[in-house]
Amino acid sequence: MRNNWMAGVILIVIAGVLDACSSGTAREAVVIAGGDSRRGSAAIIRYGCGSCHTISGIRSATGLVGPPLIGIRNRTYVAGILENRPDNLESWIRNPKSLNPKTAMPVLGVSAQDAADIAAYLYSVN
Ligand code: HEC
Structure with a gap:
């Protein structure tokens, strides 16, 4: 668990560096915690x-x-x-009600892979 967390942080730092010194294409290709930001943007559209x-x-x-x-x-x-x-972030996207029963955000049935992709996308943009 701790290792996954560290890997996530390191990848976010890498994403930040790539973002600072490259164009949108490289930024889109950044992969965070097993997620793919390109697939993430498609999933965001698909889940509405x-x-x-x-x-x-x-x-x-x-x-x-x-x-x-x-x-x-x-x-x-x-x-x-x-x-x-x-x-x-992925847990929230998959099941917000389990983390905060009062939240207005619905449970949309997001798969683990889609949540990782969506998280990668959300971390890749400003
Ligand atoms: C029906 C409306 C609705 C839909 C559809 C919805 N959300 Fe939300 N979302 C909310 C609301 C309302 C909140 C604020 C919840 C809170 O703070 O309790 C929220 C909060 C969030 C947050 C936390 C934002 C922050 O400022 O910290 C994230 C991340 C998020 N949603 C991602 C998503 C993703 C990804 C999807 C699609 C898979 C999605 N939401 C679909 C209503 C929605």
Whole structure:
């Protein structure tokens, strides 16, 4: 568990460095914690996250029901309650109600792989 966590942090740092010194293409290819950001953006569209969230880089994602999913990699917390780490972000995406029964975000049946891909995408954009 601790090793996974460290790997996630290291990859986020790598993502940040790549982002600082390269174009969007390299940034899109960044893989975080087993996730693929390209597949992540497709999954975000497929699950309809954009009906509730405004999301960087996804034109159709303009919802304002939930908070805008921007600058996720710079946040301290996920949903105000979880330390911002890939495993926590993925858990939230898969089952927000199990982490906060009062949340308005529904359980959308997101698979583990899709959650990892979505997390990789959200960490790759500002
Ligand atoms: C029906 C509306 C709705 C849909 C659809 C939805 N969400 Fe949410 N989401 C919310 C709401 C409302 C919150 C705020 C919840 C809270 O803080 O308790 C939230 C919170 C979040 C957060 C935490 C944001 C933060 O500021 O820390 C993330 C990440 C997130 N959603 C990702 C997703 C992803 C990825 C999808 C698609 C798989 C998705 N959401 C689909 C309503 C939605």
